[in-house]
Amino acid sequence: MSPKGPRPAPGALATLPVAVDAMGGDKAPGEIVAGARRAAEENGIPIVLVGPSDLVGETGGLDLVTCTEVIAMHEDPAQGVRRKKDSSLVRSAELVRDAKASAMVSAGNTGATMASALLRMGRLPGVIRPCIATPLPRLGHAPAVLVDAGANAECSAAMLVQFAQMGAAFAKERYDIADPSVALLSIGEEPTKGNPLVKQTHALLAAGDTGVRFLGNLEGRDLLPSAADVVVTDGFTGNVTLKALEGSLRFLLETLFAVFSTDEETTAAAEVLLPHLLPIAAEFDPENTGGAMLLGVDGVCVISHGSSSSVAIYNAIKVAHDLATKGLVEHLARAVAPA
Amino acid sequence: MSPKGPRPAPGALATLPVAVDAMGGDKAPGEIVAGARRAAEENGIPIVLVGPSDLVGETGGLDLVTCTEVIAMHEDPAQGVRRKKDSSLVRSAELVRDAKASAMVSAGNTGATMASALLRMGRLPGVIRPCIATPLPRLGHAPAVLVDAGANAECSAAMLVQFAQMGAAFAKERYDIADPSVALLSIGEEPTKGNPLVKQTHALLAAGDTGVRFLGNLEGRDLLPSAADVVVTDGFTGNVTLKALEGSLRFLLETLFAVFSTDEETTAAAEVLLPHLLPIAAEFDPENTGGAMLLGVDGVCVISHGSSSSVAIYNAIKVAHDLATKGLVEHLARAVAPA
Numbered sequence: 001m002s003p004k005g006p007r008p009a010p011g012a013l014a015t016l017p018v019a020v021d022a023m024g025g026d027k028a029p030g031e032i033v034a035g036a037r038r039a040a041e042e043n044g045i046p047i048v049l050v051g052p053s054d055l056v057g058e059t060g061g062l063d064l065v066t067c068t069e070v071i072a073m074h075e076d077p078a079q080g081v082r083r084k085k086d087s088s089l090v091r092s093a094e095l096v097r098d099a100k101a102s103a104m105v106s107a108g109n110t111g112a113t114m115a116s117a118l119l120r121m122g123r124l125p126g127v128i129r130p131c132i133a134t135p136l137p138r139l140g141h142a143p144a145v146l147v148d149a150g151a152n153a154e155c156s157a158a159m160l161v162q163f164a165q166m167g168a169a170f171a172k173e174r175y176d177i178a179d180p181s182v183a184l185l186s187i188g189e190e191p192t193k194g195n196p197l198v199k200q201t202h203a204l205l206a207a208g209d210t211g212v213r214f215l216g217n218l219e220g221r222d223l224l225p226s227a228a229d230v231v232v233t234d235g236f237t238g239n240v241t242l243k244a245l246e247g248s249l250r251f252l253l254e255t256l257f258a259v260f261s262t263d264e265e266t267t268a269a270a271e272v273l274l275p276h277l278l279p280i281a282a283e284f285d286p287e288n289t290g291g292a293m294l295l296g297v298d299g300v301c302v303i304s305h306g307s308s309s310s311v312a313i314y315n316a317i318k319v320a321h322d323l324a325t326k327g328l329v330e331h332l333a334r335a336v337a338p339a
Numbered sequence: 340m341s342p343k344g345p346r347p348a349p350g351a352l353a354t355l356p357v358a359v360d361a362m363g364g365d366k367a368p369g370e371i372v373a374g375a376r377r378a379a380e381e382n383g384i385p386i387v388l389v390g391p392s393d394l395v396g397e398t399g400g401l402d403l404v405t406c407t408e409v410i411a412m413h414e415d416p417a418q419g420v421r422r423k424k425d426s427s428l429v430r431s432a433e434l435v436r437d438a439k440a441s442a443m444v445s446a447g448n449t450g451a452t453m454a455s456a457l458l459r460m461g462r463l464p465g466v467i468r469p470c471i472a473t474p475l476p477r478l479g480h481a482p483a484v485l486v487d488a489g490a491n492a493e494c495s496a497a498m499l500v501q502f503a504q505m506g507a508a509f510a511k512e513r514y515d516i517a518d519p520s521v522a523l524l525s526i527g528e529e530p531t532k533g534n535p536l537v538k539q540t541h542a543l544l545a546a547g548d549t550g551v552r553f554l555g556n557l558e559g560r561d562l563l564p565s566a567a568d569v570v571v572t573d574g575f576t577g578n579v580t581l582k583a584l585e586g587s588l589r590f591l592l593e594t595l596f597a598v599f600s601t602d603e604e605t606t607a608a609a610e611v612l613l614p615h616l617l618p619i620a621a622e623f624d625p626e627n628t629g630g631a632m633l634l635g636v637d638g639v640c641v642i643s644h645g646s647s648s649s650v651a652i653y654n655a656i657k658v659a660h661d662l663a664t665k666g667l668v669e670h671l672a673r674a675v676a677p678a
């Protein structure tokens with residue numbers, strides 16, 4: 001493993017390519033390469049694809065860093081990263097580590113993406129554990145940020161405080177929210193409500209020396225739309241809640257569309273309503289959100305969902321390039337080590 | 340405190356009245372009394388209202404057990420129950436304990452309802468902690484049951500196993516599901532996925548001697564509609580998830596209705612669709628579900644939501660009477676002590 005050099009300055013990062021795991025996701029490599037080409041052509045973002053050249057195929061003129069292995073979607077993450085040192089995921093993380101890429105984007109195996117980023121880029125100084133930040137749509141407003149959306153099934157209060165700090169720094173850079181409000185997901189607004197982890201975390205955040213603007217506890221009913229800019233929770237609760245929301249949204253949408261196609265009359269009515277409904281549905285569509293972000297590693301790492309089409313990859317690359325250029329990693333490092 | 344006598348036989352319970360806390364909920368006593376009167380008049384269910392006679396007012400011929408105190412909606416539950424021994428909640432629980440009522444129903448302070456039931460009725464033999472069972476709608480099918488929906492913020496694996504056993508017994512009696520399937524809420528289907536509590540619980544349930552038909556882990560995305568008849572989780576995760584689902588459903592419904600009222604054309608389209616949408620909305624409406632049920636105390640206790648109208652109370656009373664008559668408590672007692 002190469003030793004990690006000093007982090008490139010944000011200005012330098014803007015000229016570095018975004019490393020795109022061409023083999024990640026259910027629709028790889030076709031949709032991945034298409035999304036990367038669009039980001040290069042329409043936005044002039046420098047790109048380097050990573051993958052075995054025979055599998056990736058035509059890159060449309062994009063640079064390719066070749067490798068020989070691919071970690072499959074449902075492969076054991078730790079084993080995959082340990083055994084497949086020449087995989088597209090591990091090589092993508094190494095490009096960031098070696099200052100040959102500004103950021104990495106993958107729609108592949110989430111656990112293996114986290115493990116690759118953590119093992120190759122390393123943690124930011126002082127960070128106990130990285131976490132996943134996921135957008136929570138708020139119609140007509142900037143999304144809120146949920147941390148941790150699933151990186152850590154078991155958390156300590158000190159970890160949750162860092163998630164709050166990193167989540168706020170991320171919300172500021174990602175959504176231009178000047179002084180993001182932070183709330184703790186719990187089962188009641190009172191500081192005494194919750195499990196031991198939540199009560200301890202509440203006490204630490206309320207003490208006021210963490211650098212975040214802490215609103216207090218937030219209940220599940222205030223999650224969509226979120227009453228706070230950043231919602232902090234452990235990765236178990238965060239993952240269960242996020243997936244429950246995603247699943248119910250999908251179910252309701254399917255139910256609504258089934259009603260629309262009942263008969264000719266309902267189909268005609270649906271045609272009147274669809275122009276109003278589609279922009280709303282678009283705000284909830286993970287294709288448009290730019291993906292989730294791994295916070296706390298020494299590099300920018302965007303985790304796109306497994307079913308990403310070229311649109312999702314295009315958006316994820318834009319977000320990755322933008323945040324690398326803005327020096328997200330520096331901001332995160334400062335957030336967890338307030339003066 | 341009177342000593343607890345032997346539990347009346349289910350046959351005897353059918354002739355006992357349901358004790359209805361006339362002062363519980365945001366719309367008490369008006370809507371509560373109205374719902375109780377309807378249950379008595381339309382369904383012939385014997386009812387006894389509980390509350391201060393000057394506050395309850397006209398009972399429409401229903402019996403009233405008078406008391407002098409009321410525990411407020413946001414009063415500290417433990418303190419309320421300790422200090423207000425002559426409150427409508429405590430007296431309702433005592434009527435069940437003393438075999439003067441078959442069941443109790445309250446839309447009041449949830450924590451105080453649990454505390455009253457637990458302290459006055461007592462736990463069933465062997466039950467570590469009671470839990471709250473809440474219906475999860477499955478359109479066109481019997482609802483699934485979520486346990487624990489919020490009684491216990493902190494749980495052990497042994498508690499979760501009992502929640503599974505009681506939840507299955509409840510699903511059988513409440514929804515006539517012959518052999519309910521049980522799943523454990525987690526962040527992945529594999530037994531190795533989850534926090535330590537979930538992994539321990541998975542091992543106990545998979546061992547196969549608990550008397551429940553265990554399917555394995557279930558992810559948040561499979562919660563609405565639920566892939567299992569009973570979903571087991573700790574009360575923290577259960578409460579956060581349930582409220583997140585309730586909040587997002589309300590938000591989406593409001594969003595949909597806002598679109599409907601955009602202009603004349605959308606209003607006309609909405610009129611075509613509403614006859615199809617309203618039956619679906621009704622299945623999600625907590626007014627129609629019959630409320631949540633406290634499982635594991637030595638008596639039937641239905642917890643109706645705080646904003647209950649007469650319809651919700653009417654449905655809750657029907658459920659309480661039905662389950663008391665079916666001997667729910669006996670079934671729960673047997674479920675936690677399999678031969």
